Amino acid sequence: MLQARHKTGLVFFPAFDWAISSTHPEREERLLYTQDQVFEEGLLDVDGIIEYKPGLATIQDIRRVHFCVPDEWRVVTESHLISAGGAKTIGIQVLDKKVERGFALVRPPGHHAMRVVHGARGFCNINIEAVMIEYLREAYGVDRVAIVDTDCHHGDGTQDIYWHDPDTLFISLHQDGRTLYPGSGFDNEIGGPTALGATVNIPLPPRTSEEGFLYVLDEVVLPLLEEFKPELVVNSAGQDNHYSDPITNMCFSAQGYAELTRRLKPDIAVLEGGYSIETALPYVNVGIIMAMAGLDFRGVREPDYNPGRTKQAVDLTRYIERLVENLHDRRRRIPEWREQIIGSQDYAEREMRIYYDTDNISEVRKEELRVCADCPGTLGIDSRADNGYHVYGVHIPRKACKACQELGYQWFDSADSKRYSHVFLQDRTCDQYLVRKD
């Protein structure tokens, strides 16, 4: 009889009746073989692995994280509420100490969803990890959270949401943005002025294998976590670094994913991408579940696994070593940069062009942040999409100082309603969300 060493909660929600479109990678069939494998291996019968039915995320949960344009119902479906709700369910079980760890094996994914949402990009509408984390902060008073994104694509949505939050460490390991969607996540992206260093990007070259991933984990990720001392480690467990994934170019394996999970010891893992639905996902998910539960996963292997074929080239190993060195160098200089910025400027601006590939929407976004010495600073976002919406959103951070709170309301009240179709205010100091529209 198998006994989990770590009591592990599992939400399995394959959404067998939901797809972006019938031949889209994000379709009904995606977790079918994973379900078959997980069921057949009998993992749900293991003593200490408990399956939970996902709850539904609420509109209020979404409003802690996003400005949905024009409103939540226009950009989410029930499936998104269940997917985010599944992550939330796992979070609740972990925080209630019903389980030691948990894995939300849910779809659709969320890590490309940014703070402003005009539609779907990278198959994501709402950021399911952020919805969960902000709920846990509100309900359980969790403060410091680390997110380790091991999806092959840069978690640009999560990065955007936590860009200005020094209490959320966001680390993304992904295939180099020069070679893959969404084309971001370079190592010079290290967070906003008031949260420098809380964003860490590790762009790995195509064909990185177990060796490279585990090297980066040991050399960069684990030391960063040690230093940051998060109360909660969340793993955005995308599975598209697999050697068989059809839309990426990496060489990771089920064994590698399981070993990474064993070393990372996430409190909560949330499934993100991964589209090799038949040859990777069944084995990767079994590996991750077993690693979370502390079971011996040495026998987990893809039927076509051939370590010789995915072995990492020597020059690639050198490249990754240099990358790690550069990351370390950069980190050493962060305190100095922080000092230069804070106090020297009152406001910082950022302009971005966002393309929603799934829904074919283009957005121009202008951000203004109050560079505050006392708090992460209030953020104003002007967002214009080519589908006609032009909105303004104000985000008052959880730990905003008095001045920043007042500034936030001032920005909200004074936003020109002739210019904007909607004006939003997200006041995280008191969990309030206001909308003004004509």
Add this chain to the structure above:
Amino acid sequence: MIIGLDVGGTHTDVVLIGDGCIQRQVKVPTDPSNLFDSVWTGLDEVTRDINPERLQRIVLSTTLTTNLLVERKFNEPGMIVSSGPGVDAESFRTGPHYFVVSGSINHRGSEIQTIDETEIEAISAKLKAEGIRQVGVVGKFSTRNPIHETQICEILGDDFDYKARGHRFSGNLNFPRRIATAYLNAAIYPTHKRFYEAVRDSLRQKGLEIPIYVLKGDGGTMSLEASLDNPGQTMLSGPAASVMGALPFSSEHRETLVLDIGGTTTDMAILIGHAPLLDPLGIELHGTKTLIRALKTRSIGLGGDSAVRVEGTGISIGPDRAGSAMAYGGAVPTPTDALFVLGKMTEGDAEAARRGILSIAVPLGLKAEEAAALVFDMACRIILDEAAQMVEEINGQPVYTVHELLEGHQVRPAEVLVLGGPAPYFAFRLAALTDFQVHVVPQWHVANAIGAALARCTSEVTVFADTERGLCISPEADFRQAVPRDFDMPQAVEVAYRLLWARHAREGGSEAEADVEVVEESEFTMVRDFYMSGRNIRVKVQVKPGLIPEYRSIAGTLFKSCPMPGGG
């Protein structure tokens, strides 16, 4: 006429049903060390002077296999398990003769690694040398492609009495449970066979050449012959018998909680209309999880004879039983004694019962009547709490589609049917404590035997089609057929029903009594390289557990003789 027999822990109940009513009922003590005698005495008595030609069938429900497993009174069967990569198959070791062999099938049913013939031959020789006659053969994903189980069995040849092939027991995916199921079947096979053949032969000698059926844990029956191949299905038929006995009295359009309150335990089950709710995966017996179909039941250690003790400033009831109630000569007070003190029961040593209840009343500073009321109410509340938890657990069962999650059926029982020894007394109190409509099952003391007599044959068949591979298979039916690319859901359902009818007939069912339904159906478009490459179709159909049509007239007569709650 039909005979229903149910062997319980203390009594064996037999009823003879005919002309729309109970012609005879017999209760004989159960001798656990000689079940055959208990069964035979019961049958002998109930059939005395009956014209054999009037007997249509006999349905037996015994604790034989359950007891064997609980007491582990069997010879260790051999187990040959082919797993391939994944969870270490050693984790599922059943006993000393457990062999993990080469061979691997993936989730699609493709062969990844062949079996090694010489390896199997060596194991076969070893098993034979050890004198092992039963063997279980199980492969991971054998429900998707049973080729390895079949090949291994061919190599084993005719040198074994019984070869339990994993894929034949259930179409569900769960390798560890499949191993446990094959093992249990192989373990109980010889005793089960000996027992039922002895019953059949003895009946024959008596001139009673009538069809014999065996009750299953899912509340259905199968022919004795069919049970020889699949003896595991007889496990936990006891609780099923009681539930089936309650079935005629449930409302057709409501959900019902069935409570069988016995001496040691209370067993709970749920009826949806006239159909009992089944466990989604299978029986769990003493920590062993199987794929054997069963009713969804919950058993708690609380009954009329549960030990009542003072605990701190309150009391505890059960979960153990320390002999009979003091009113019947026991040494520890029980809920039954409380019923004596409350004046609800009288046929026994009321003084001893009072002494018992006083022994807990005094330390708590209560009068005997107050303590008795406390015990009785607490017993009722524990039962209700556990029932609520069971319902919550059923409703909390994960589902895998958006539709089911948002619109899925939620079980909300509106009525309670009580049976078992103290049924009438409990029914009254439960009705007072809740909003449920509470009824006592008429003839509750033999409802289990009635349930066995009236249960109809059940069957289940799973069909799995993969049009990319051009295959349609059914593990339970050992069916495999090539299908064209345009094979679709309606065709798959048709195949499933055809196989179900065949299996149903083979296992002793008749078309007239069958109530069939599709239990699960799902169809996925398979896309490879952005083009549709095939369909993945899964269908499960069943003959629902239920009662033979004759039950209506019998239920009518039984209703008339229904004892009033609190009477007797």
